[in-house]
Amino acid sequence: MDPRLLEQYNQELQFIREMGAEFSERYPKIAGGLGLRNTECDDPYVERLLESFAFLTARIQIKLNAEYPHFTQHLLEMVYPHYLGPTPSMTVVEFQPDLKGGVTEEGFLLKKQTELRSTSTLKGRANCEYRTAHDLMLWPIQLTAVDYLSQGEAVHYAGTSLQGVKAGIRFRLETVVELEFKQLAMDRLSLYLKGSGGLPMQVYELLLGHSLAVVVQPSGKAPEWREILDGDSVQPVGFDDQQALLPYGPRSFQGYRFLQEYFALPQRYMFVELQNLLPAVQRSTDTQLEFVILLAQAKTDLEDRLNVTNFSLNCTPAINLFPKRSDRVHLTHRTTEHQLVIDRTRPRDYEVFSITELEGYGSRSNAEQKFRPFYALQHEHHTHSDHAYYTLRRQPVLQPINTGATGSHYHGSEVYIALVDASEAPYPSDLKQLGADTLCTNRDLPQLMVTGQGNTDFTLKIGAPVDSVRCLCKPTDPKPAYPEGEHAWRLISHLSLNYLSLINDDTNEGAGALRELLRLYGDFSEAPIRKQIDGLLTVNSEQVVRRIPGDGPMAFGRGLEITLTFDELAFEGSGAFLLGAVLDRFFSKYVSINSFIQTVVTTQGRGEIMRWPVRTGTRTLM
Structure with a gap:
């Protein structure tokens, strides 16, 4: 009620x-x-x-x-469709490949959206289903050692051709079943950074902010050869559209995805990828290989703390979001709205995230009518006979669904569908049932998962040379969709906050606007997130002239240099570097063709900690 x-x-x-x-x-x-x-x-x-x-x-x-909140909800469906659904549970998983001959020298590709099914569940409840976010190539190799190198040791690897080396991190890889590295067509290697406290963030800042070069050589005191790759061979992971956790469509601004995923699971960005390795790997006739990342900055406190346990191979983020066909909805003329239930035998175990397709069925078994979202574009391209639409209403559940049996306090929501014509009047038809293809979650079941026990946390639906799949971080709690009453002010905030309002001459006003935007995606009820958002002190912008990166003749252009100042005390155990990296990519998505953005991050205690390279725009000018 x-x-x-x-x-x-x-x-x-x-x-x-x-x-x-x-x-x-x-x-x-x-x-x-x-x-x-x-x-x-x-x-x-x-x-x-x-x-x-x-x-x-x-x-x-x-x-x-409720009509005005409904209006703002439908307007959000048009301009910010990503904003209406719940935020599913997320985690980072590690695949332990079968290294006893299961993975061959050709490797094994686990494609994005690989299905993972939890092994632990309550009696009578559904298993949690997760989907992976990255393509992952399994190789018959293992990481055997990681060392932090002092300046003297690092300079030994740099030789005389590279200046400014202050430290290094050495990775030692080893093949299994007596394979030589040259038998592997390995051009990329992804590493997940983990550990307690702020150590992973410190290493992340070193690798992505201060890498000078990557040295690849056989393991040993007197290597026969050495390949030196430039520092750009170390790249972040998670900012490419093909690596998205959340399904943002073409009408959604990808920059908002960076913010939403950062506040939901910061660890999803704790990956670095070594690229352009194939020429060096093909030279190796050994079973051991060293990768040494030379750094322009040292952190001596890492000497006794950094080791092989702080890195993992074969990892990817995963999200509790999966496609599922709903049970049929029986239509009746006594009501204009129809509740969409995924599984009537387990209604508490599934929550609708979005509808991908809706079909109507009459007396025949085949679908007789397809319904399109009413608040969508290109209605004029459909014929008169195709004027069949649906509107969706998401109603919050007032009481926790599973509080008695499980102690969960997640409320969630239920979805109701109304069939309408082009005038939003009730759709006249003799249809008997509706069927829907949906993206859905397991509601609050991820909160009840037990990880770290037994042989594996997940099983794979496909056949793969994998011994186990483990969670490397506790699955996050799902976040419910925003209540109807909040749609109005959040829509107004979204419409009023844009690139120009974030970047202006008043540093405090720009910081306030950016903080307001971050609050739209960060859960302000959580103290760490609230501290981080409040830790953004100033935003300063300046028009500058820089050389435009790219092939062809040298060219210069005008763009913006944005300087973000943080209070690093608000980022205890993490650091401002990662949020700065996310905002750098966020700003770059706003930039139009023939312009650029350059982001600089400073803190009160350390001054300038990072100046990202110039990023040219890709947005088309009208």
Whole structure:
């Protein structure tokens, strides 16, 4: 029941009594026949009738008041469709390949969207289903050692051709089953950074902010050869559109995805990828190979702390979001809305994230009518016979779904569908049922998963040379969709906050606008997120002229240099570098063709910590 009903009921009842008093004064004879006198009613039957009428009009009043939130919700469907659904649970998983001959020298590709099914579940409940976010190539290799190198050791690898080396990190890889590295067509190697405290963030900043070169050589004191790759061979992972965790469509701005995924699971960005390795790997006739990343900055406190346990191969983020066909919805003319239930035998175990296709069925088994979202583009391209649409309403569940059995406090939402024509009038048809292809989640079941026990946390649906799949971080709790009442102000905030409002001459005003944008995607009720957002102190922008990167003749252009200043005390255990990296990519998505952006991050304690390279725009000018 809607908690607003009691308040509206009292208001309607008070209104009826006050109007009854006025009516009795003006028309006492008629009012006497109704039993109305002042604000009192002597006839208990009339009093019950008035209360029933107040109850009915209270529901109507709530429905009328809900029209504006419905309008803003539908407007969000048009301009920010990514913003309406719940945020699913996310995690990072590690695949342990079968190194006893299961993975050959050709490797094995685990494609993005590989299905993972949890092994632990409550009795009678569904297994949690996750999907991977990255393509992952399994090789018959293992990481055997990682060392932090002091300046003297690192310079030994650099030789005389490279200046400014202050430190290095050495990785030693080894093949299995006596394979030589030259038998592997390995051009890329992804590493996941892990550990306690702020160590992973420190290493992330070193590798992606201060890499000078990557030295590849056989393991040993006197290597026969050495390949030196430039520092750009070390790249971040997770910013490419093909590596998205959340499904952002073409109408959604990809920069918002960076923010939403960062606040949902910062660890999804804790990957670095070594690229352009194939020429060096093909030279190796050994079973051991060293990769040494030379650094322009040292962190001496890592000497005794950094080791092989802080890195993992064969890792990828995963999300509790998967396609599933819903149970049929039986249509009736007695209601204009129909609840969409994924599985009637387990209605508590699934929550609709989005609808990808909706079909109507008549007396025949084949689908007779396809329905399109009403608040979508290109309606004019459909013929008159295709004017079949649906609207979606998401209603929050007022009480936790599974609180009694599991102790979960997640509320979630239910989805209701209304079939309409091109005028948003009820769709006239003789259809009997609806069927929907959806993206859905397991509601609050990821909160109840037990990881780290048994032989594996997940099983694969496909056949693959994998011994086990483990969670490297606790699956995050799902976040419910925003209630209807919040749609209006969040829509206004989104429409008012744009590139120009974030970047202006007033450093405090620009920082305030950017903080407001971050609040739209970060859960402000969580203290660490609130501290990080408040830790953004100033945003300063300046028009500059820089050389435009790219092939061809040397060219210069005008663009913006954006300087972000953070209070690093607000990032205890993490650091401002990662949020700065996310905002750098966020700004770059705004830039139009023939312009560029360059992001600089400074902190109160350390000054300038990173100046990212110039990023040219790809947005088309109108």
